[in-house]
Amino acid sequence: MRIKLRHFILGLLLMLFGGSAAIGQSIMRKNPYLIYPGKDSTMTVLWQLKQTALSRIEWGTDTTYSLGNGQTTEYGNDHQHKFTLTKLQPSAKYYYRVIVNRDTAKGSFRAAPGPNATQIKFFAYGDTRTYPAEHDKVAKKILSIYRDDPDFQTMIIASGDYTSNGEYESDWDGQFFNPSYKNIQALLATLPYQGCIGNHEGSGVLYKKYFPYPYVSRRYWSFDYGPAHFTVIDQYTSYSTG
Template identity: 25%
Template structure:
């Protein structure tokens, strides 16, 4: 037996015995899925800190493990912080997936593989009734709802997650290390279901570069705006930030508006609206809110809703556009609270009826869900809200949604403060969709 002193001496040399090998930068991390908007496809995105191959090995659950391989590509992302940290963002598109089939996969290369994950390929049937978790403003610090969302996702409670802006607080901080850590934190959610996003104000640093590089949404707009179909819904994700960060180009605002107009026109073609009658939008900053935070839609009317007159040419808002094309449901975040509105347009309530306000409503329904948890804590409410405010909560939590069929959508709010209790719920029922539904 070695004397104690000799054993201690050997232990002190242990770091030298590995010949000073640096941490392995080829190990995949921050794995997340996204739906490219095409049936039978799924995108797997991950990060390494050295350049490696981009491969996904996958197979049908219960079949031969990893009997299929897909290859993709890596993009060098150079963070704009002082250290100019480099990372490689890998993207691989899986094709030919069988709708509603369960798959197992891992990603990486022969220089390092991720853990094994599973997902269910999205069902492309228009009669599919998808279930969503949706929220905004989830941070790296004080992410109170995160553990519950991780567990519920792995229990199979959700088909898709919608993160409606504001990630990590903030992804660029500490030379983007906060972004890395946040992406690791959401991996237990995002590696199992498509994690669909839109940008918020906390992503603005370096012209939204961390957001644009880390996520892989449909379309060719670096994930800033896009649309996709699921079940009986056409879902539109947009950037409200084009109304606020004009230093990055007023052209973006008008480009998005034109795209929205064209996308809504296409979605409203009779043959399209017949099979996907629901039109749902998600954007970070709400058109309406009653928080007492001296921010937009509390201190001044929402630019997103009414546009801006201080630009040349004046920038059009989105409320009239969405109303004209019969948008049914509008999902927002930014305010660190939960607020459900009565059907509203032009600052006025248009309930379906006094007894059943959400049955055949005469205006879009708005939900604000920005209380998932972040270092800025929750907001306070104005004690005297306008008549369109139907239900408010300052509890930490998130929203669940199910598109049940062509006439019914169910929404409920989960309070994490109250151990997962459902504190609010509504059914939105529409027998007719489109602009004519308002009349």
């Protein structure tokens, strides 16, 4: 009788707290991160789960998140989610949160400045592979800079080589999106990561999986940010004609 009762209670708890996810364990595999699609009125939030589940995103100009909300279902075949916020006001700050079952992940960003802006600020760095603890220190410094100067909460231009071997999911999980490195995760949740492919990304299959920029061809693309135009060129692709 006791065994049957235990099984009943366990089954009830699984129903209440999210199917096959272990009780007390986050369903998030990759916490929310940002990419800027190239229009000053938009921003894309992406995240990945450990299993199939509906997600809800809410956003606003403060932490009441009262401006809008939406629900997402996964795309692809690996429990990925994304949502593009639209009708944003240039340079305005927005707050968002992603809710999945009992998990909530929060972030913020500033919309891109309009084309009439007279100056822009941004961060640029790269080669974060192999040593995530060092990357976490860099992320901590960037966070402190934009917290002291809110005009620096803009974007990151990344020069590639995100992980030791970009062909391995384990490297993306362990080095770049590892939740143990709190500063990196806070950085990704508050600054859009605008990058190019490096040689350590290999074929680029996983790179394009996690950074689905609006590519023109291969890994080539460009975008406007305020009065500036940025062009991202894939140096590992031949652009010769004929």
